[in-house]
Amino acid sequence: MVGLKVLIIGRLPMMGGAAFMGLFSDYLEENRDRVGSGEIDPCLILSSNYGFNNYDTVYGSLDKYVEYANNIKAQNEIGKELINNLPELEKIKAEYLVASKIMLKCLNNLDLQTELVSDILETLEKQLDQAYKQICKLRKDIDNKIKIGSREIAVLPLEPESSIQKRLLKQIMNCILVHMSNGVIINTSECRRVINDASNIIRSLLMENYAWPNKKVFAYYLEKQFQAKKGKTRCKNCGELLYREIPYCINCFERNL
Ligand SMILES: [Zn+2]
Numbered sequence: 001m002v003g004l005k006v007l008i009i010g011r012l013p014m015m016g017g018a019a020f021m022g023l024f025s026d027y028l029e030e031n032r033d034r035v036g037s038g039e040i041d042p043c044l045i046l047s048s049n050y051g052f053n054n055y056d057t058v059y060g061s062l063d064k065y066v067e068y069a070n071n072i073k074a075q076n077e078i079g080k081e082l083i084n085n086l087p088e089l090e091k092i093k094a095e096y097l098v099a100s101k102i103m104l105k106c107l108n109n110l111d112l113q114t115e116l117v118s119d120i121l122e123t124l125e126k127q128l129d130q131a132y133k134q135i136c137k138l139r140k141d142i143d144n145k146i147k148i149g150s151r152e153i154a155v156l157p158l159e160p161e162s163s164i165q166k167r168l169l170k171q172i173m174n175c176i177l178v179h180m181s182n183g184v185i186i187n188t189s190e191c192r193r194v195i196n197d198a199s200n201i202i203r204s205l206l207m208e209n210y211a212w213p214n215k216k217v218f219a220y221y222l223e224k225q226f227q228a229k230k231g232k233t234r235c236k237n238c239g240e241l242l243y244r245e246i247p248y249c250i251n252c253f254e255r256n257l
Pocket of ligand 1: 235236237238239240249250251252253254
């Protein structure tokens, strides 16, 4: 299992290309790319309505603001635009904090049994924390350059916590399923534990106490959220039909590769 951490946190060199073209996407990998390209909302917990979603754009405006020190009219224009966008920035910042708290709660309260799933949660939590710190720094940089004074910043309503939970769940499940569809889980007992972990996260983040076995909760989410369908291939161990995109039997956990 040691290699898994490297696979998740690293660049996934052996999993590029066609393997990702399926139903599931590796959000953690995409988040890394977004952070790398300077986007402000790497986890897409919230997409900005103001085109205010890129560090470079915002820092570009700040530089211009400083440059226009001799042109008060132009400077005021840029300053006004930056100040108008502050409520949106504050909203994103607050939602990152909520999202981080949700991830920490999962990590602390759910007794996760696999390194694969704990790594995914830890990585997502770190990304959220990093995004939060980046946005705080941006906020501070704006404050330092523009004299906001005692002007009140409007407070926008936050996205409900339950809907942030659903978004995080989808990201987590996508990551788990990308790894499953790539066949990285090598044995039956590991597969059972991954499905148990995933089901516990589903119950917790959807706040549903499904009275079903874990594998049923997992299959239900798979079908409901991803419209996953069973194909014609049967499990070589128990004969159950397999989902087309996943080389594991959700019934007996056998790897069918
Ligand atoms: Zn089976």
